[in-house]
Structures are given as C-alpha cells and as structure tokens.
Amino acid sequence: MNRTSIVRTPYYGAVSTAAAPERPRAACADEDPELFFPIGDSGPALIQEEEAKAVCRRCPLMESCLQGALERGEAAGVWGGLSEKERRSLKRRAARNRAA
Template identity: 55%
Template sequence: MRRASKGVFARAGRPAESAKRSPEVPMNSFPSLNWREAAACRSEDPELFFPIGEDGPSRRQIEQARAVCRSCPVMRACGTWAVRHGERHGVWGAMTAGERRGLRPSRP
C-alpha cells in the first residue's frame, strides 16, 4: 500500500503535489527551493528513493529511482542541491549517496 506522502521531499517532511513535466530547467531559474515544485518524484512512493544500501538487491530499487529521476525536469537542480548540502541518504538527481560523495570537494 502506498502512503499519502510522495517523493523524496515528502520523506523529508515536505508537502506533495502532482508532478509537472517539462524540459530540464536550470537550478537558477528557481529562487530558493522552488524547483522542488516540478519534481517528478512527487507522484512516487518516497521509499523508492531510499534503498537500504547501494549493492545487491538495492541495485534494482536504485535503478527504478534513477528512471524517475531521468524523466524529471529538475534533475540537475536536485542533484546539485544534494551535493552542495551533503545529503547523506537516498537517490537525488539520479545519484546515490556514494556517487554524490565522490563529487563533493575535499576539505583542506
């Protein structure tokens, strides 16, 4: 049974709305965090984006989440936000937490 809350933002306690599909939109087109309003995952079960791991059986779940991300008009904005903010869990912008860690600048 699916929950009433949707998408990665709902898992983080944010409201859900229906997804609006449009071509990729750059992050600076959205003041603050408004890019989330166009997120494709708002119509998905948030658990899809939070696999228990990144290997083994979790791989299939990750690929399902990535498929949603690849159809998302704000994939780039989402991934950039997750990297910049050090989001430690879940699939954001079609990237796993491990993939995002590899993109973060190393500290001196």
C-alpha cells in the same frame, strides 16, 4: 481576485504558486519516497536504486535537485539521479580539482 497559495515541497521549502505558476513538477512527486532510499548495496537494493534513477532521468528538475542535495550535504538516498556513493565520488573529485 487572484488566489495565491503556498506549496511545501521536499526540495525547495515554501514556494508561492503565484510567483512561479509555470514551475515544472518534480517527477518524484507522485512516487513513494521509500523508492529513493534503498537499504543495502546489493541485490534488490541495486534494482531499487536503478528504478529511482530512472524516475530522476525523466525529471525536469534533475540538475537542480542534485545541486541542492550537494549543497545540503544529503548523505542518504538517490538525489538528482546519483546514489550516495556517486555523490561522494563527485565531491571528492571536485575537492581534488580545487586543490590542484
């Protein structure tokens, strides 16, 4: 008998473990979520942001995480290795390229 369970992830909603048994695990899964939401934009917040980005850089899901954040319009936090400001800049650049 095969057992199937449903796992809730913050990025992908409900995922059946039977459908994706080899799915890589997000590097942030074992981190404190607060790490990815620094308060402020100087001093300790910048250090915290860099620590969050370091977690992202070692994650096998970094690109899909960033894509999901862009699609959902995530306004806060570090997602897919980019800060709030970096994601806004990326969106502006993409909009300019589409308009050109």
